[in-house]
Amino acid sequence: MEACRITARDLACRRGDRVLFAGLSLDLAGGEACQVVAPNGMGKSSLIRIIAGLLRPFAGSVERHGMAGLLDERPALDEHQPLGAALDFWHRLDPQSAPLDQLGLADLTDVPVRYLSTGQRKRAALARLIGQQAPIWLLDEPLNGLDTRGVAMVEDLVAGHVAAGGLALIASHQPFALPDLRRLDLATYTR
Template identity: 45%
Template sequence: MRLTAHALTCQRGGRIVFAGLDFSIAAGEAVQVTGPNGAGKSSLLRLVAGLVRIESGRLALEGGDPEASIGEHCHYCGHQDAFKGSLTVAENLAFWTAYLGGGGQDPQTAMDRLGIGHLAALPAGYLSAGQRRRLALARLLTVARPVWLLDEPTAALDVASQKVLAGIMAEHVAAGGLLLAATHGPLGLPTRELAIGRAT
């Protein structure tokens, strides 16, 4: 599997965020998107996920399901956790697992892996920022998708949780997955850098 972009241009609110971007990411590779604030790191991830329209250029995924869009091959984990506070941790994860198609680990196993298994019966509205982040990341384990798009994945995580996440990301890449992450800090695994310049 390979994700390829050629002369990719993104426009948001009438402003060109980035233009003429070329890159290629192969199966089993992790790429870290870097650049100053406003350069378009988050916009790039949302564009690949199909949440932002491509202004011009081409984005292609070779080796995937020809009946599915590029976005349907992707896990997008952004700044919004998309949970209903009145539902329990387990209920929220079960909903998203079913909605996104499942195919991964059992939800309880995923919660245990991320250190929130003991919170399964707690309404999600009571979670701390770090716990909410770990619940969002649990979807990576319960739903099998080959392309992971992670926007500041270590935000709000303590050091121990960052190490757990690094292990999860390393396992995904080792199994032939693709990883594209926008972050200002280290991810804890070998990566190739994709630098985006300052927005114009």
């Protein structure tokens, strides 16, 4: 996997009139994983979107080397399409096809996305993320809606990704079992 790195300096995030966090610095290299923890509404998702380059920080700068893949609550799959066809669209843009067997989706390829459950959607979004082959994984609440087997599967996937030299930034309020997982508590950066 290509070398990747995220360097964030003195980040601050403002939503509306509120500064959610300020003075946040972060340095992550390939092979490292970090979990962002904070209560709801403290800016976990905003931090992920700032690192992804989708949201401008109120202050500070982000340097990102390597392509980033984002997993959030929106699977970005066509609701009326069967799951197989919806994932095929991303396969045309991305280097690899999604490992459906591994994610327990092999039997669902004919089912329209709108009939999938929350957990199944999350698995489908993971399939899209894996197909993208991005060295940087930005995961916003990756465990939401997943059963215990799904949680273990995501933890295995992230462990495999990090072991292969990838980088993972995980925003989650749930415990995430991963060896050498760094923790970043947003509450220490609030004013």
